[in-house]
Structures are given as C-alpha cells and as structure tokens.
Amino acid sequence: VRADGTIPLRELWAETARVVGDRHRARWLCETAAGCDGAEFLESLDDPVTERMVAHLDAMLARLRDGEPLQYVLGSWGFRRLSLLVDRRVLIPRPETETVVDHALAALRARPRPWRVADLGTGSGAIGLAIADEVWHDGLQVWLTDASADALDVARANLAGVGRAASAVRVAQGSWYEALPSDLGGSFDLIVSNPPYIAVDDDRVEPIVREWEPGGALFAADEGLAAVREIVAGATTWLAPGGTLVVEIGTDQRVVALAAANSAGLIDSRIERDPAGHDRVLVARRAA
Numbered sequence: 001v002r003a004d005g006t007i008p009l010r011e012l013w014a015e016t017a018r019v020v021g022d023r024h025r026a027r028w029l030c031e032t033a034a035g036c037d038g039a040e041f042l043e044s045l046d047d048p049v050t051e052r053m054v055a056h057l058d059a060m061l062a063r064l065r066d067g068e069p070l071q072y073v074l075g076s077w078g079f080r081r082l083s084l085l086v087d088r089r090v091l092i093p094r095p096e097t098e099t100v101v102d103h104a105l106a107a108l109r110a111r112p113r114p115w116r117v118a119d120l121g122t123g124s125g126a127i128g129l130a131i132a133d134e135v136w137h138d139g140l141q142v143w144l145t146d147a148s149a150d151a152l153d154v155a156r157a158n159l160a161g162v163g164r165a166a167s168a169v170r171v172a173q174g175s176w177y178e179a180l181p182s183d184l185g186g187s188f189d190l191i192v193s194n195p196p197y198i199a200v201d202d203d204r205v206e207p208i209v210r211e212w213e214p215g216g217a218l219f220a221a222d223e224g225l226a227a228v229r230e231i232v233a234g235a236t237t238w239l240a241p242g243g244t245l246v247v248e249i250g251t252d253q254r255v256v257a258l259a260a261a262n263s264a265g266l267i268d269s270r271i272e273r274d275p276a277g278h279d280r281v282l283v284a285r286r287a288a
C-alpha cells in the first residue's frame with residue numbers, strides 16, 4: 001500500500017498469485033478485473049487499483065474456491081486467434097480442437113472459393129467462428145448449428161468477436177443435419193464437428209468437467225459413439241462432391257470411426273493426431 005493509501009495493480013497481481021498459487025492464472029484474473037490485457041496490462045502495473053476491480057476479483061476468487069473452472073470464472077477463453085465468451089451453457093474450447101480447425105482449413109484450401117461450411121454442435125462457436133475469422137472472403141458461408149438454444153445464444157454473442165467475418169455466419173438450431181435448410185443438401189465444401197463423444201459411464205472424466213460443463217456437450221449414447229455415427233452417416237447427403245468431413249473423436253474411437261466412414265460411402269478416410277499424440281480427428285471425403 002502506498003503513502004496515499006492506493007495499491008498498485010502490480011501488488012494486486014502478486015497478492016492474487018499468492019492466493020491462487022500460480023502467476024499466470026493470477027494474471028488472467030487481474031487482467032479480467034482490470035478490463036485490459038497484454039501490453040496494456042503490463043503498462044498499467046503502476047496504476048492504482050480501484051474498488052470495483054477488487055470487488056470483481058474477490059467475486060472471481062470466491063467462484064474458484066467453489067470449484068468452478070477458471071475459464072467460466074474469467075468469462076472468456078482463447079481459441080486460435082479468438083477470445084470467446086464462455087459460461088456454463090457451453091463446453092470450454094479445448095486446445096486439441098484447434099487441430100480440428102487445421103485439418104478443416106487444409107481441406108478447404110484445396111477447393112475453389114467461395115466455400116460453404118457447417119460446424120455441427122458449435123457450442124461457443126469455436127470451430128466455425130475460427131474458420132470464418134481466418135479465411136473470410138466474399139461469398140463464404142459458415143453455418144453454426146446446435147441442439148441447445150442456450151449454446152447458440154453464446155455462439156451469437158461471440159459473433160461480435162470476428163468483425164466483418166460475422167456477415168458469413170448463419171446460426172441454426174436443431175439436431176445435427178436437421179438444423180440445416182434441406183435445399184443446401186449436397187452443397188457443403190466442409191462439414192466439421194466436435195460432437196459429444198464420451199461414454200456416459202467413462203470414469204476417466206475429471207470431476208470438475210463432469211460437474212460444471214454441460215452433459216449434452218460431453219456425453220453420447222452407444223459408448224459415446226451415437227453422435228459421431230449420426231454425423232458420419234449423413235455426410236454424403238450434405239457434402240458437395242469432393243467435399244470433406246472433419247470430426248473430432250475420442251482417442252480410442254479410431255477403428256469405429258474409420259469403419260463408420262467406409263460404410264457411409266466416404267473415401268480417403270484417415271485419422272489425425274492431436275498435439276499430445278492421441279488419435280483425435282477423423283478426416284474423410286465424398287467422392288468427386
């Protein structure tokens with residue numbers, strides 16, 4: 001505390017780090033409380049902390065003490081170039097899903113523009129909005145769908161974060177392909193999805209995930225495979241000739257996912273790994 005009674009932001013950060021035991025987490029919390037980040041945060045370290053900032057920080061620390069995930073407490077989380085609003089209505093975007101976007105973009109780049117894309121089960125909008133943000137062009141169409149109206153509210157709120165690329169985005173509610181207008185059948189250059197793929201009784205799911213994240217975003221029937229199977233089965237109906245399906249899968253679902261792709265009549269099926277080296281992404285194509 002300074003002679004004039006004020007506390008510099010740097011001191012609030014140090015104190016928060018003592019409380020949460022981690023300087024990086026403490027920085028994210030202080031950035032959120034201060035309403036600035038990056039270079040702006042570092043330039044403000046000598047500025048006095050306001051009462052509002054302390055109240056906000058205290059509220060966040062109380063939620064962390066209750067066991068809530070840091071990302072929900074902060075209210076936003078990074079995914080590729082975007083900072084996405086996240087709360088309990090949506091899954092927290094995971095780093096391995098960034099790999100899904102890499103394969104989706106690689107497939108798109110092999111095709112003539114403009115592209116039509118569907119992100120099925122979009123949640124926060126992570127995959128579809130990252131694609132719109134990174135490859136926006138005239139005529140691009142990115143459909144964000146979800147069965148959850150709550151999730152789509154979050155995805156809509158995140159539209160603001162992609163600037164003019166928002167003009168490419170369409171939002172539609174419904175179960176998998178049912179959300180899409182039927183006249184778009186056979187016209188998608190890319191169908192991409194990170195569906196729920198965990199078996200309901202999988203005891204490897206961390207308690208904090210099971211307790212806080214939406215069950216409908218995590219778990220699927222049929223040992224976790226029901227959604228993957230449905231998405232794969234419908235792909236040839238919705239993809240344009242030569243279009244690509246990219247689906248995130250569980251690390252032990254490789255064989256079933258490839259078999260499903262083959263029986264759906266898709267070709268060139270393969271499984272790609274995530275940065276941790278786990279089988280994670282099914283990539284397959286509709287014949288040209």
Ligand SMILES: C[S@@+](CC[C@H](N)C(=O)[O-])C[C@H]1O[C@@H](n2cnc3c(N)ncnc32)[C@H](O)[C@@H]1O
Nearest residue numbers: 093121122123146147148175176194195196217
């Ligand atoms: C694993 S989360 C993925 C969220 C986001 N795409 C991401 O990667 O962070 C799965 C999403 O699928 C949605 N979902 C579950 N069942 C669905 C269905 N039958 N039709 C459409 N979306 C569904 C959930 O609401 C959830 O948002």
